[in-house]
Amino acid sequence: MKNILIIGSTGQIGSELTMKLRSIYGGDHVVAGYIPGAEPKGELLESGPSALVDITNEQQIAEAVSRYKIDTIYNLAALLSAVAEKKPQLAWKIGMGGLFNVLEVAREMGCAVFTPSSIGVFGNNTPKDKTPQDTIRNPRTMYGVTKVSGELLSDYYFIRFGVDTRSVRFPGLISYVTPPGGGTTDYAVDIYYSAAKGEKFICPIASGTFMDMMYMPDALRAAIEIMEADSSKFIHRNSFNIASMSFDPEIIYHNIKKYVPDFQMEYQVDPLRQAIAESWPNSLDDTCAREEWGWKPEYDLDTMTKDMLQKLGEKFGK
Numbered sequence: 001m002k003n004i005l006i007i008g009s010t011g012q013i014g015s016e017l018t019m020k021l022r023s024i025y026g027g028d029h030v031v032a033g034y035i036p037g038a039e040p041k042g043e044l045l046e047s048g049p050s051a052l053v054d055i056t057n058e059q060q061i062a063e064a065v066s067r068y069k070i071d072t073i074y075n076l077a078a079l080l081s082a083v084a085e086k087k088p089q090l091a092w093k094i095g096m097g098g099l100f101n102v103l104e105v106a107r108e109m110g111c112a113v114f115t116p117s118s119i120g121v122f123g124n125n126t127p128k129d130k131t132p133q134d135t136i137r138n139p140r141t142m143y144g145v146t147k148v149s150g151e152l153l154s155d156y157y158f159i160r161f162g163v164d165t166r167s168v169r170f171p172g173l174i175s176y177v178t179p180p181g182g183g184t185t186d187y188a189v190d191i192y193y194s195a196a197k198g199e200k201f202i203c204p205i206a207s208g209t210f211m212d213m214m215y216m217p218d219a220l221r222a223a224i225e226i227m228e229a230d231s232s233k234f235i236h237r238n239s240f241n242i243a244s245m246s247f248d249p250e251i252i253y254h255n256i257k258k259y260v261p262d263f264q265m266e267y268q269v270d271p272l273r274q275a276i277a278e279s280w281p282n283s284l285d286d287t288c289a290r291e292e293w294g295w296k297p298e299y300d301l302d303t304m305t306k307d308m309l310q311k312l313g314e315k316f317g318k
């Protein structure tokens with residue numbers, strides 16, 4: 001990767017990935033693509049170039065690629081699962097229409113493309129524990145439908161046109177930097193904010209509901225390492241299961257309580273997010289990612305909790 005365009009640079013993953021890539025490849029080589037209303041600010045704005053790139057506008061993508069001699073596109077524009085259920089047409093327009101635009105520009109201008117996939121590609125008939133790499137993908141959410149279709153379209157562009165498309169299936173991502181918006185796994189971020197602020201946490205996901213989760217530093221590393229990997233060992237491309245930890249609300253609550261003994265949690269289950277969570281795996285088998293490009297997580301629940309509470313404590317001055 002020499003010159004990189006991030007589409008969705010101010011979002012949950014983009015805001016951190018852009019800074020991480022700039023620290024490795026140099027600020028001038030990483031372009032922060034944004035849409036009106038979500039302009040980069042502060043360090044993100046000052047540390048390198050930014051460009052108006054609405055993923056639904058193929059011309060804007062092509063102009064940024066040509067102007068900055070882009071060879072790699074990180075396509076991070078998406079609506080998360082619970083929002084996508086409320087706005088399915090928009091979710092399709094961004095997730096699929098947008099991906100199609102990116103792939104067409106990549107085909108014409110010779111770019112590699114990273115598009116995150118998700119545990120959301122799996123559905124009720126998928127094996128729930130140690131979910132295999134190659135298994136039933138039958139989501140019943142619009143988020144999952146766009147992610148499965150995105151995997152298929154990305155593989156198609158590789159097979160048919162030789163576009164270097166690569167992807168990982170992210171679990172719920174946890175970070176103290178940019179809050180997610182409208183995901184099913186977001187409770188595992190919100191719970192740390194409540195604990196750090198000394199507030200009681202109202203949990204929208206029922207006790208006993210296990211989902212795969214990952215600390216953002218591991219997720220950023222995965223997104224970079226897969227694009228840097230020697231593809232001669234790839235059997236898969238779009239998309240690889242990756243995993244680092246799996247827990248339910250009780251487990252994360254008790255882990256936080258080790259460090260914040262007064263912390264309280266109460267359940268008020270949200271039926272929409274609960275139904276989505278129940279349709280997703282409990283834990284993924286990431287053997288293929290480990291074997292084909294050397295994936296290995298660094299954080300577990302306890303090391304993540306310590307870091308999250310420390311960083312959020314600094315943020316809230318506690």
Ligand code: SER
Nearest residue numbers: 080081118183184185
């Ligand atoms: N974090 C996402 C969501 O909950 C899953 O990939 O929508």
